[in-house]
Amino acid sequence: MQTAEQLRFNAEEYLTWEERQAEKHEFVAGEVFAMVGARQDHVVVSGNIFAGLKQGLRGTPCRAYISDLKLHVEAADAFFYPDVMVSCHPDDLKNQHYISHPTLIVEVLSDTTAAYDRGGKFAAYRSLESLQEYVIVDIDARRVECFRRTADNDWLLHDYHGDADCEFQSLGISFSLADMFEDIEPV
Template sequence: MQTAERLHFSAEDYLAWEDSQAEKHEFVAGEVFAMVGARQDHVVVAGNIFAALKQRLRGTPCRPYVADMKLRVEAADAFFYPDVMVSCHPSDFGNQQFISNPSLIVEVLSDSTAAYDRGSKFAAYRKLASLQEFLIVDIEARRVECFRRTADNDWLLHDYVGEFDCQLTSLSLSLPMAEIFEDLDQG
């Protein structure tokens, strides 16, 4: 991540500034960070997950969002652009700038962001009371790590590799691993 040219913003100033930018920037505690473009495999996997969720959530009160929608984590004074997220919260449907109450967040790992996605970003995500599951998708290993919030507010890891379906209990659905990693290794 690279810091943008202006180093300190309020959340309101960031939202106004970000709307006029050609590139996306994440915001953490007043600092703004430019986001880099993703590799093709990253985009394909995020698209596969979004498409699978969109299809399975039709007719439900839940809505999936793809990488261009901001996530506000007010308790961390931050805005992020997760690869995919799902909100079932009515207050999110009227907000055109950001989502605040996701039940599921998905991050597809890249070499440059893996440590951040697993560390500081996940720490911020855990501050969201609405969040029930956080998926980390490792393309190289063809693995999905599903961190699921327990009744005691702990996070339990469910590791999906191989032919198993990734179970998303927060949404009462499953995603086949073959569908998540579809269209990779072609060309």
């Protein structure tokens, strides 16, 4: 990640500044980081997941969002751009700039963000009371790791690979990994 020219912002300053930027930037505890463009496979897989979720959510109060909408994680003093997220919370429908109550977040791994997606970012996401599932997609391994919040507020890993159907239990939706990785050449 690369920092913006100004070294420190508060959340309000970041939101004002970010609206005027051509590129996207994430905000974490006063620091701003430029988002690097994604490779084609990353965009295709994110789009496939978004399309599957959007189709599965028709007629429900939930909405799927792709990576251009910010996620506010107040406990971490952060704004992120997840690859895909779903919110079923009515307050999120009222805010045009970001959501704060996701039920599901999907991050598609890239070489430069994999460690952060699994570590610091997941730690921040876990502070969201609304979050029920955090999904990490590894394109190269054709694998999906779905972490589900348990009744005891622990996170249980469900690992999907091969011919499995990936289940998003919080939404009552599942679809095949073949659909998720459609149009991606074998490694």
